[in-house]
Amino acid sequence: MFFREADPQNKLSNISSHPQKNANTMTDQTNYQNLPENSAKTNISEAYIVNLCELQQIQLEMEQLKHDLKASESRFRNTIAKNADGIAIVNKQGLVCFANPSAEALFNCKAEELLGQAFFGNLVVEGSACDIEMDADIIPQVGETEAAGMRVVQTEVEAIRKHKANAVVEMRVVETEWEGEIAYLATLRDITDRKRAEEMLWLYDRAMAATSTGVAISDATNPEHPIIYCNPAFESMTGYRREEIIGKNCRFLQGSDTDSKALEIIRQALKTDSECQVILKNYRKDGTVFWNALSISPVRDKTGKLTHFIGVQRDITDRKKDEEALQNSEAQSREQSAQLAAALDELKNTHSQLVQSEKMSSLGMLIAGVAHEINNPVTFIHGNLAYLKDYAKDLLHLLALYQQHYPNPIPEIQQETKNNELDFLAEDLPKILSSMSIGVERICQIVQSLRNFSRHDDSQMKPMNLHEGIDSTLLILNHRLKGNGEMPPIEIVKQYGNLPSVECFAGPINQVFMNILSNAIDALDDPNSQLTFEEMSEKLSQIKICTEVVGNLVEIKISDNGPGITEEVKQRIFDTFFTTKPIGKGTGMGLSISYQIIVERHKGKLYCTSELGKGTEFTIKMPIVH
Numbered sequence: 001m002f003f004r005e006a007d008p009q010n011k012l013s014n015i016s017s018h019p020q021k022n023a024n025t026m027t028d029q030t031n032y033q034n035l036p037e038n039s040a041k042t043n044i045s046e047a048y049i050v051n052l053c054e055l056q057q058i059q060l061e062m063e064q065l066k067h068d069l070k071a072s073e074s075r076f077r078n079t080i081a082k083n084a085d086g087i088a089i090v091n092k093q094g095l096v097c098f099a100n101p102s103a104e105a106l107f108n109c110k111a112e113e114l115l116g117q118a119f120f121g122n123l124v125v126e127g128s129a130c131d132i133e134m135d136a137d138i139i140p141q142v143g144e145t146e147a148a149g150m151r152v153v154q155t156e157v158e159a160i161r162k163h164k165a166n167a168v169v170e171m172r173v174v175e176t177e178w179e180g181e182i183a184y185l186a187t188l189r190d191i192t193d194r195k196r197a198e199e200m201l202w203l204y205d206r207a208m209a210a211t212s213t214g215v216a217i218s219d220a221t222n223p224e225h226p227i228i229y230c231n232p233a234f235e236s237m238t239g240y241r242r243e244e245i246i247g248k249n250c251r252f253l254q255g256s257d258t259d260s261k262a263l264e265i266i267r268q269a270l271k272t273d274s275e276c277q278v279i280l281k282n283y284r285k286d287g288t289v290f291w292n293a294l295s296i297s298p299v300r301d302k303t304g305k306l307t308h309f310i311g312v313q314r315d316i317t318d319r320k321k322d323e324e325a326l327q328n329s330e331a332q333s334r335e336q337s338a339q340l341a342a343a344l345d346e347l348k349n350t351h352s353q354l355v356q357s358e359k360m361s362s363l364g365m366l367i368a369g370v371a372h373e374i375n376n377p378v379t380f381i382h383g384n385l386a387y388l389k390d391y392a393k394d395l396l397h398l399l400a401l402y403q404q405h406y407p408n409p410i411p412e413i414q415q416e417t418k419n420n421e422l423d424f425l426a427e428d429l430p431k432i433l434s435s436m437s438i439g440v441e442r443i444c445q446i447v448q449s450l451r452n453f454s455r456h457d458d459s460q461m462k463p464m465n466l467h468e469g470i471d472s473t474l475l476i477l478n479h480r481l482k483g484n485g486e487m488p489p490i491e492i493v494k495q496y497g498n499l500p501s502v503e504c505f506a507g508p509i510n511q512v513f514m515n516i517l518s519n520a521i522d523a524l525d526d527p528n529s530q531l532t533f534e535e536m537s538e539k540l541s542q543i544k545i546c547t548e549v550v551g552n553l554v555e556i557k558i559s560d561n562g563p564g565i566t567e568e569v570k571q572r573i574f575d576t577f578f579t580t581k582p583i584g585k586g587t588g589m590g591l592s593i594s595y596q597i598i599v600e601r602h603k604g605k606l607y608c609t610s611e612l613g614k615g616t617e618f619t620i621k622m623p624i625v626h
């Protein structure tokens with residue numbers, strides 16, 4: 001038999017062990033012949049009865065054994081039939097002599113079709129060609145792996161199936177006995193799916209080895225999330241060997257400066273079994289930094305239970321460096337263009353100021369030149385006028401004496417006296433001379449003012465009488481202040497305090513007074529241009545100039561009672577080229593230059609307050625001494 005079972009075997013062996021007993025029984029039987037006849041008869045009949053009983057007993061036992069045997073064989077057949085593995089018994093010639101239903105299913109054939117077929121080579125082949133030779137040695141790789149003495153071979157073969165693709169089969173062959181002869185029991189397990197899965201696993205493994213993206217898998221059932229797998233890319237990215245990584249939590253890649261916000265995102269994701277993507281600063285084994293674009297995803301089994309987390313790491317250090325470089329260069333470009341814009345603005349300013357101050361300086365020089373030229377003859381006239389007055393007085397006195405002592409001159413003199421209206425002349429001449437004297441005085445004042453205003457020695461600060469500067473400016477602007485047939489005059493109210501000499505650049509300070517006062521006059525004139533002279537005269541235009549000393553500063557307030565300016569205009573009033581005047585009338589530079597002169601050159605303050613409908617006031621504050 002190709003199988004052995006404990007009970008029947010024992011029972012059979014019980015039977016086979018009887019021969020000894022049977023032999024003894026036979027021996028006993030033989031011995032009966034040697035007994036005396038009577039006793040022999042008695043003994044024979046007794047022995048016969050005994051033997052008969054024994055035989056009956058044996059028969060009964062035999063029946064029982066047969067029954068047990070049948071039951072055991074049926075159990076065995078049942079087991080074989082129900083076995084999930086295909087089982088085939090192959091005789092010494094290699095022909096199938098038994099096949100169970102799983103073998104039928106495996107080969108997709110009925111057992112009758114399989115019986116008698118050459119098993120090796122016909123039904124199973126090793127790879128593409130099977131050259132298992134039955135008689136040469138069916139089991140070349142015989143191993144003594146099982147019970148001592150039992151020859152077992154285990155190999156992978158291909159099962160050739162009817163009308164179906166071949167299956168990969170794990171075949172295990174053991175020697176057995178079939179109908180009294182040596183035979184082979186082949187157990188066939190279909191491992192096609194397992195093989196495919198293994199192949200896929202192998203492919204996945206190759207893919208993992210080929211990718212440059214790091215992959216690390218952690219055990220999600222362990223709160224410490226130890227790494228249970230990492231691919232070669234993860235090793236080369238971090239510089240650690242697999243043995244150093246497995247079993248550890250990946251936090252060993254972090255440093256004290258690893259972004260805590262990113263770590264919090266990971267903690268949350270791990271807590272809520274969800275995905276996350278972060279960019280982390282990590283450190284390689286050699287201490288160098290790399291930027292890790294990490295994405296973590298949960299893995300669940302078929303029941304939905306969380307089993308693992310997969311971390312996918314990409315080294316984005318180069319990208320980060322490029323980004324940083326780009327950001328730096330963008331910031332640099334921005335800074336440079338801001339600097340350029342500022343430089344351009346300053347250049348424009350400086351240019352305009354240069355042009356303006358060049359103009360002012362030319363104007364100053366012109367004024368100074370004219371003042372100088374006028375000064376000489378005027379001084380000459382002024383100086384001689386006194387003598388002229390005296391001489392005229394003397395002559396008129398002499399004439400009066402002549403008239404008194406010679407009341408009747410010759411007719412020719414009488415006629416000439418009449419023609420020249422001598423009485424009127426004598427009365428008017430002193431008046432003319434006085435008037436001339438006043439005029440010359442005035443010219444002298446103007447010349448002095450012009451010379452004051454045009455002081456252009458700006459190489460260093462000098463003490464200046466600010467009131468003189470203001471007055472000179474007012475004098476120059478007098479033609480605009482005194483009014484004409486179209487515009488009524490503008491009243492100037494001076495509230496001068498007791499100012500000491502102030503250290504400053506006189507020319508530029510006069511320029512400031514000129515700019516602010518001209519602006520005030522414009523502010524008063526512009527709205528008036530829409531009104532009739534009478535309407536204008538109803539409201540007296542006024543410019544008020546107040547000066548005082550406040551601490552170590554002088555404060556000069558120049559206000560007008562014009563229409564005032566809006567908040568928006570006020571915000572921009574000192575901006576270069578900002579003007580509210582019509583094109584061609586204002587350059588938008590006067591106040592910006594004034595601001596620069598007061599704030600930058602004199603470390604002072606210049607600001608403006610205004611109330612719509614009430615007027616505007618400019619305040620200058622600057623140190624008395626620098």
Ligand SMILES: Cc1cc2nc3c(=O)[nH]c(=O)nc-3n(C[C@H](O)[C@H](O)[C@H](O)COP(=O)(O)O)c2cc1C
Nearest residue numbers: 216218225249250251253254266280309310311313
């Ligand atoms: C699968 C997986 C891969 C991870 N890979 C990294 C990694 O490459 N670099 C890193 O700094 N942190 C990585 N982490 C995050 C840390 O292991 C850890 O979860 C994080 O530091 C927050 O937890 P802690 O506060 O306990 O440190 C990974 C986490 C998991 C679950």
